[in-house]
Amino acid sequence: MSRPADTPIDAATEAERLLRICAACMYCDGYCAVFPAIAGKHGFPRADIEHLAHLCHNCRGCWYACQYAPPHPFAVNLPRTLAEVRQESFARHVRPRWLAGAFARNGRVAVAVVSAVTLAALALVLIAVPPEILFGVHTSGGAFYRVVPWGVMTAAAGLSFAWAVVAVAAATVAFWRTIGPRAPLRIVLRALPAALADIVTLRNLGGGGHGCNDTGEKLSGERRASHHVLVAGFALTVLSTVSAALLHHVTGAPAPYPIVSLPVLAGTLGGVLMLVGIAGLAAIETRADREPAAPAEIRMNIVLLALLAATAASGLAVLGLRATAAMGLALTLHLGVVVGTFLVLPATKMLHAPFRAAALLRAAIDRLIAPPRRSGGE
Amino acid sequence: MRLPALCPGCGHMTAGAPLSEIDVLVAGGAAAGLCAAIAARRAGATVHLVESAPRALRGGNTRHARNFRIAHDGPAPWVPDAYPADAFLNDLLRVTEHATDDPVARRLIDGSADLPGFLIDNGVALQPTSRGVLPYSRRTAFLLGGGKAMINALFATAVQLGVGVSYDTALAGLHVEPGHCTAELRRDGSLTRITARAVVVATGGDQADRAALRRQLGDAADTVVVRGTPHADGSGLRLLLAAGAAAAGTPGLGHLVPVDARGPAVDGGIVTRITGIPYGVVVDQHGRRVADERADLRRTHYAQWGPRIAACPEGRAALVLDHDGLSRAAPTALPPVSAPTLAGLAAALAIDPAGLDATVRDVNATAEARGGRPIRVPPFAGYPLVAGITFLHHGVAVDAAMRVRLRTGGIADRLLAAGGIMAATVLRRGYLAGLGVTLAAVSGRIAGEEAARVATR
Numbered sequence A: 001m002s003r004p005a006d007t008p009i010d011a012a013t014e015a016e017r018l019l020r021i022c023a024a025c026m027y028c029d030g031y032c033a034v035f036p037a038i039a040g041k042h043g044f045p046r047a048d049i050e051h052l053a054h055l056c057h058n059c060r061g062c063w064y065a066c067q068y069a070p071p072h073p074f075a076v077n078l079p080r081t082l083a084e085v086r087q088e089s090f091a092r093h094v095r096p097r098w099l100a101g102a103f104a105r106n107g108r109v110a111v112a113v114v115s116a117v118t119l120a121a122l123a124l125v126l127i128a129v130p131p132e133i134l135f136g137v138h139t140s141g142g143a144f145y146r147v148v149p150w151g152v153m154t155a156a157a158g159l160s161f162a163w164a165v166v167a168v169a170a171a172t173v174a175f176w177r178t179i180g181p182r183a184p185l186r187i188v189l190r191a192l193p194a195a196l197a198d199i200v201t202l203r204n205l206g207g208g209g210h211g212c213n214d215t216g217e218k219l220s221g222e223r224r225a226s227h228h229v230l231v232a233g234f235a236l237t238v239l240s241t242v243s244a245a246l247l248h249h250v251t252g253a254p255a256p257y258p259i260v261s262l263p264v265l266a267g268t269l270g271g272v273l274m275l276v277g278i279a280g281l282a283a284i285e286t287r288a289d290r291e292p293a294a295p296a297e298i299r300m301n302i303v304l305l306a307l308l309a310a311t312a313a314s315g316l317a318v319l320g321l322r323a324t325a326a327m328g329l330a331l332t333l334h335l336g337v338v339v340g341t342f343l344v345l346p347a348t349k350m351l352h353a354p355f356r357a358a359a360l361l362r363a364a365i366d367r368l369i370a371p372p373r374r375s376g377g378e
Numbered sequence B: 001m002r003l004p005a006l007c008p009g010c011g012h013m014t015a016g017a018p019l020s021e022i023d024v025l026v027a028g029g030a031a032a033g034l035c036a037a038i039a040a041r042r043a044g045a046t047v048h049l050v051e052s053a054p055r056a057l058r059g060g061n062t063r064h065a066r067n068f069r070i071a072h073d074g075p076a077p078w079v080p081d082a083y084p085a086d087a088f089l090n091d092l093l094r095v096t097e098h099a100t101d102d103p104v105a106r107r108l109i110d111g112s113a114d115l116p117g118f119l120i121d122n123g124v125a126l127q128p129t130s131r132g133v134l135p136y137s138r139r140t141a142f143l144l145g146g147g148k149a150m151i152n153a154l155f156a157t158a159v160q161l162g163v164g165v166s167y168d169t170a171l172a173g174l175h176v177e178p179g180h181c182t183a184e185l186r187r188d189g190s191l192t193r194i195t196a197r198a199v200v201v202a203t204g205g206d207q208a209d210r211a212a213l214r215r216q217l218g219d220a221a222d223t224v225v226v227r228g229t230p231h232a233d234g235s236g237l238r239l240l241l242a243a244g245a246a247a248a249g250t251p252g253l254g255h256l257v258p259v260d261a262r263g264p265a266v267d268g269g270i271v272t273r274i275t276g277i278p279y280g281v282v283v284d285q286h287g288r289r290v291a292d293e294r295a296d297l298r299r300t301h302y303a304q305w306g307p308r309i310a311a312c313p314e315g316r317a318a319l320v321l322d323h324d325g326l327s328r329a330a331p332t333a334l335p336p337v338s339a340p341t342l343a344g345l346a347a348a349l350a351i352d353p354a355g356l357d358a359t360v361r362d363v364n365a366t367a368e369a370r371g372g373r374p375i376r377v378p379p380f381a382g383y384p385l386v387a388g389i390t391f392l393h394h395g396v397a398v399d400a401a402m403r404v405r406l407r408t409g410g411i412a413d414r415l416l417a418a419g420g421i422m423a424a425t426v427l428r429r430g431y432l433a434g435l436g437v438t439l440a441a442v443s444g445r446i447a448g449e450e451a452a453r454v455a456t457r
């Protein structure tokens, strides 16, 4: 009946036990997409469990509301169990497969790779770039490339970025193969707008409209808001990079750009927003109730937050220091952090974004194919 | 102000803190008690609430509830169409066969119209009908996240308003004196005596008390499982009766439903209820059919099956389904017992295989002749069943202000009762979906206001 205390049990088996109880109960159906997706279901194949685990946005609403939470013998802890399934599921879908080992230790790997790449970059620059250039004050166009040659910079950033994109995409394809419904393209396209809306608004991190249990029993919208700020900031930094590349290639004007230019404005605002969002998420992460969380997931969240924070902060440092003698080192540091982050990204929690997007798409497709069965009270 | 000294946040009385004199003492930390405490506090009284369960199990049976019945004249985000107060009253008269106290029933039904507003103002989230997968219901509103979410919100509001809360603390003695009441509170085996100008007893029923079950249900009581909190031990009810309260209700009646025999002995809540009876055949341990499974297909059919199962040998029965029947039944918390053959299933469920075989042949022959649902397609599935008690149809009688009526004919103006403990005043038999929480919350609110009125007069 309850989760056996001393026998190790794999997360998917435990999730199946809980999802059965939830499907019989359904009191939490207003919180998120997970419950409508299990309505009326008598059994949960492994693929469905993985789908549901990523569909869960970890809002913890169903933990505080659960009449079967411990000390009840049913010992229902759905958020933690689904977080454990997510961990296993990420590990199984990491591509290339040999990254699974790095995924399991992604904190240590991230620190090792990012510091190794950064230190190597600094060492190279210190050796290869004459001090009067490295520590000079540059004001003209092309200043950055006097420290790190354009070709080297684009090759390092471009290649590491391509690696991250290809590996994350391969993992996502593998995950979609696991969970993907056999639906005709017509249905997939019809499901897309609803899925996109869920992805962009993070509706499922809204606790049914009243906020989530971000840190405890009290409801708040902080986590969702901080995530929005982080993603908005992230999008602006992407805009900054893309616009800089365009300026470089189309107008032929090399960086650095004036303060009032798209790359600088978007980059500054983006970097600041990212740091604000990250600070908000990190604060919640440290205050949050540990009971409904999986320790491994908390660690992964913190690793990703740290990588993104280092990227944003070092980027802002380049902007702030670009007219000083420290520009050369700041630029090298930023480049090292960015390249290191891209290298480890496919083995981090960054996978959550495309995996959750895939789960939301499947949920939207399922809602079209088989509208959920309704359930009542007493 | 004479607010009791409390350990802020944790809600426990600090050791040795003087909790000697307050305006309103509320016993019971579920829907009725919380609404009473909040209403009394908002009316300006100093209030202390004692809950006999530990914090993790606070909220009694209310934790297990989902929706509540409300009178309303037009649609709202949480309820469609309309359900006029008269229609509500007619439904109540129908299911109770007019065994109700009219003025009290009317007062509670009128109060139900304001209940969504009261709950929302006090932090409770109602589920909009547009969210999730709610069934159409113009008579009831659904709590977002269910009863426990409501309990959490009400406790948070009560504490924020300055209501003192003590968990693990039971009302254990009650004396009505001129101008005040003296109450004894038991915590960790030791008794504290306090004086309150009014007391609201909202401790629920006595359905978790084996002795009470036995008195009401006879031998059947021994196999019955308690669907809700083990803390509904009737201690509050006994105190009220000892203080001279008039009893209300129908002895021997209770709301019994079929539940999975493998579930927990208490607090199984909604998920161990077995609702798939119309899709299969119910047999006793000899394999004999208990009753026609499809004679009544209303949503409330299961309330008739509880007493039938309780009356079976050893209070046990089993629901047997074939593959098709199972796929139509609602999901259950525990997977059914499954077997490729009927004989195998009979063995797994400890039913006489010959008896089951004969019953199924009979069912299938009837199904062929007159239409119906045969038990034919393997694998076969079964649920061992016992009866689960939701509440007993007895308690104390109150007037429309929720003041306790006395056996001697008068009323106790400082002693109020709310919720399951007085539900039998208006519900001497029968049940309507969503009535329990409505009666509890509305009576609690009225009792709290009345208690504050007499206490601060």
Ligand SMILES: Cc1cc2nc3c(=O)[nH]c(=O)nc-3n(C[C@H](O)[C@H](O)[C@H](O)COP(=O)(O)OP(=O)(O)OC[C@H]3O[C@@H](n4cnc5c(N)ncnc54)[C@H](O)[C@@H]3O)c2cc1C
Pocket (backbone or CB within 6 Å): A377, A378, B027, B028, B029, B030, B031, B032, B033, B050, B051, B052, B053, B058, B059, B060, B061, B062, B063, B064, B065, B066, B067, B068, B069, B169, B170, B171, B172, B202, B203, B204, B205, B227, B228, B229, B231, B232, B233, B234, B235, B236, B268, B269, B270, B389, B390, B418, B419, B420, B421, B433, B434, B435, B436, B437, B438, B440
């Ligand atoms: C499984 C189940 C499902 C239900 N579903 C619904 C539904 O969907 N809709 C609906 O309207 N109704 C439902 N009901 C009925 C509803 O839960 C009850 O009618 C309602 O909750 C009663 O509320 P209450 O506050 O009177 O008492 P309870 O919720 O029973 O709580 C009584 C409280 O008093 C405490 N207590 C007991 N003795 C003492 C003492 N001596 N001192 C201090 N504290 C004490 C207990 O610990 C408990 O917290 C359901 C009931 C069950 C069992």
Ligand code: HEM
Pocket (backbone or CB within 6 Å): A056, A057, A058, A199, A202, A205, A227, A230, A231, A234, A281, A282, A285, A301, A302, A304, A305, A308, A352, A353, A354, A356, A357
């Ligand atoms: C498809 C789009 C995305 C979706 C649906 C999504 C969803 C979520 C959800 C639901 C959480 C909280 C639950 C959890 O802990 O797992 C989360 C956490 C997080 N997300 Fe996203 N996300 C998306 C894109 C992004 C992007 C683009 C970034 C980075 C730029 C990002 C960074 C983070 C970080 C750092 C956390 C951890 C925060 C914490 O510690 O709570 N996400 N995301």
Ligand code: SF4
Pocket (backbone or CB within 6 Å): A021, A022, A023, A025, A026, A027, A028, A029, A062, A063, A065, A066, A067, A068, A069, A076, A078, B146
């Ligand atoms: S109350 Fe508990 S069992 Fe019910 S749906 Fe919510 S998490 Fe699941």
Ligand code: SF4
Pocket (backbone or CB within 6 Å): A028, A031, A032, A033, A034, A055, A056, A057, A058, A059, A060, A061, A062, A063, A078, A079, A204
């Ligand atoms: S934690 Fe939140 S998102 Fe996850 S299943 Fe529970 S209610 Fe849904």
